Amino acid sequence: MDDRIVEIQAYKVPSSIQVTEIREELHETEKGVFLLKYPILSARKIAEISQSVQENRANYLAKLSINDIVAKIDQAVLKWLNPDYQLRHYAEILIPRITGYDSEMVRLELKRYLRMFRKKELLRFLDEEFDQSAMLDEFRPRKTGGMSRAYGPNSIFHVFSGNVPGVQIWSLIMGLLLKSANIGKTSTAEPLFPVLFVESLAEVDPQLADSIAILPWKGGTKELEEQAISAAEAIIVYGSNTTVEKVRQLVPFGKKFLTYGHKISLALIGKEALTADYYFETIHKLAEDVSVYDQQSCLSPQSVLVEEGGAVNPNQFAQMLAAELERYHKKRPRAKLSAEEAMSIQKVRNRYELESLSGEKVSVFASQNDSAWTVIYHDEAGMDASPLNRTIHVFKSCRLEEDIPKMVVYQDYLQSCGLAASPFRLFQIAEILGSLGVNRISPIGEMNRAKPGWHHDGGFNLLDLVRFTDIERNLEQDLERFDPDVE
Known part of the structure; x- marks a missing residue:
């Protein structure tokens, strides 16, 4: 057993944000001692973090092409498919310790799950929902005439469940593919994997990772959840029907609200x-x-x-x-x-x-x-x-x-x-x-x-979050007459 203490932040915030109040949690395992650090958050700090991820999204993520985003996610995923990757080691040691799940089960299932997010799978994912994924980059021709472009939410607030390790990144990756800033609230049942995955993204592209924050707090902390919801354009909730209904009561009319409750x-x-x-x-x-x-x-x-x-x-x-x-x-x-x-x-x-x-x-x-x-x-x-x-x-x-x-x-x-x-x-x-x-x-x-x-709970994964802007075909034709060089 390694006697040194490995310190791990059980949260991820943009590089410009300072977290000064911390609580610590010690985990002694057969493979070493780990000190997990959790932030003590306030509504003001949530507001500061929300503003930062949205600014980083506007200045960088929103300007990337969808192919660039897919390539960067793929690079992060490939790190996790390397058995010697350090963050993978941390996950394989700590997630069984935190959740109680069998360590070999966690190792096998995380590996299988992450393979779903390689480049070829993400491209299939996009093609499943968009005739042309380039619609997320620019106006593209429609089969019926005219042009359309798809816009994801400026920001998404995700409420994660912790019953199955790894599934949180499905929602995060959806947000990245839509060029949205993302704040994820982790569950006390499993707060670690989303943080480690965003650390992998930061190794690939720190600016991309700065459009994401992963934060733990006790579910039902109303002032924190109200602030996170207020700052977001869309809210996605995973968990029990009780969790879904509690969050629903805080969401103002008009905000996109997707839920994945008890099934x-x-x-x-x-x-x-x-x-x-x-x-x-x-x-x-x-x-x-x-x-x-x-x-x-x-x-x-x-x-x-x-x-x-x-x-x-x-x-x-x-x-x-x-x-x-x-x-x-x-x-x-x-x-x-x-x-x-x-x-x-x-x-x-x-x-x-x-x-x-x-x-x-x-x-x-x-x-x-x-x-x-x-x-x-x-x-x-x-x-x-x-x-x-x-x-x-x-x-x-x-x-x-x-x-x-x-x-x-x-x-x-x-x-x-x-x-x-x-x-x-x-x-x-x-x-x-x-x-x-x-x-x-x-x-x-x-x-x-x-x-x-797959159509999660019978709906779309990306299309349910986007809005479209259409340029009608007759407008294209009408504007031609204003071309000074028109025949």
């Missing part, structure tokens, strides 16, 4: 994925979808509908899934829970164990002596929400297409669906899911890895 995802397993050749692989992949970041992502399945007719029946599937979750837990243990989280799991277990004793068609398969994982089997079709932390409901289905509509009670909350079934059934199943509000259908084993350009 529920599910998995569908057709009999074609349960043949003798495929059932073990299917169960293994589903166990990973359930286990990665302990179901804290809204992309993780909380229920799975398993079709009869395979080499293993739905009840056997549930038992085998339980065994696979046990193996996964031995390899990558679940994070330690708060007393409240552990109690939620125990309440669910108790409820369904009592139902099983009362003759209900339900069974509970659970880890012994702890709450590491729980599988609840229902001998009928349906869907149920989970207390998370590797707790999954398995429902029997006679036929997927007939049973999916029974999930309509959760229509307002449905997010992603993992699917393993015959390709000939894809579009019929997709139509049913789409009508229920599901906005993403992915392979089993890939549920936590949404691809760039």
